[in-house]
Amino acid sequence: MSRITNTMALIEFPQDASEYFEEALGKIQADEALEKELRELEKLYFEKFTCEELTARLQKLSENVGFHKFTIDMILFLCCCETLKKMYLEKGYSEEFFVHNMKDLTYKLKECKDTEGIYGTKTFQWYDGFFKMERFALGRLQYEHQPIDFDYRDVLKKGDDVINIHIPSSGPLLKEDVQESFKLAYEFFGPNYGDRIMLKCATWMLYPPTAKLLPEGSNIRKFYELFDVVLERAPADWHLWRIFGVEAQPEDYKSLPQNTSLQKIFYKYLNEGNRIGVGYGIVDYKPE
Secondary structure, X not given: OOOOHHHHHHOOOOHHHHHHHXXXXXXXXXXXXXXXXXXXXXXXXXXXXXXXXXXHHHHHHHXXXXXXXHHHHHHHHHHHHHHHHXXXXXXXXXXXXXXXXXXXXXXXXXXXHHHHOOOOOOOOHHHHHHHOOOEEEEOOEEEEEEEOOOOEOOOEOOOOEEEEEEOOOOOOOOHHHHHHHHHHHHHHHHHHOOOOEEEEEEXXXXXXXXXXXXXXXXXXXXXXXXXXXXXXXXOOHHHHHHXXXXXXXXXHHHHOOOOOHHHHHHHHHHOOOOOOOEEEEEEEEXXX
């Protein structure tokens, strides 16, 4: 049993992934110099988070151990969970809340495996928000403070603080789960805002030209209808992997899979010469 075993169990890593990371960590721990370097990188991460020195040293550690950098990056985060858990408990948060937040490591693990064929994470900088304790999972969605980058009607000015929403790849996006998450976000952030919170989300799911292609009653269409969508930008091809499991440029659209009804809708849309985009939506949330 290593110092990452319990964390992987708590956040429900697949068994073969857990064994893979135990093997990689075991190889590091078998070499005193490599183990010392990993410990130093954990300390450096909490001091500077994503920085050029950290990424360069992780790359070197990857080469010395013989495992892909995506794998070594994930090992760093798993090891850093020891410290982060203590920080959560010191803030008065429960272990259950810590685990709920760190399950994002499992979501990113599966995304990396599906798209790159490697157990690890390809979104290193993304985790700064979690380990700085600035981003939190509250029910189905994740939230963080963020200055809004556009004016919103007569309510918000560019630069005003809002609560930004992220949508983890943790399963179906049910309307009732989203609404419950909004409620949890109000309870978590609301004391600083009064009787309402302003929620912002930027995602391909809120892009009007494609959201309106989806059937009435579909989960994504219901999600879209919860927001006041006030801005749209295109193209945003980097979102395609969220739909198709692969990244693609326009010249590759005809090779995209058509295994689900959603993929079939987007396949037809893209191969008619259209591009996917991002919609920016606001929810002015007041508890009932």
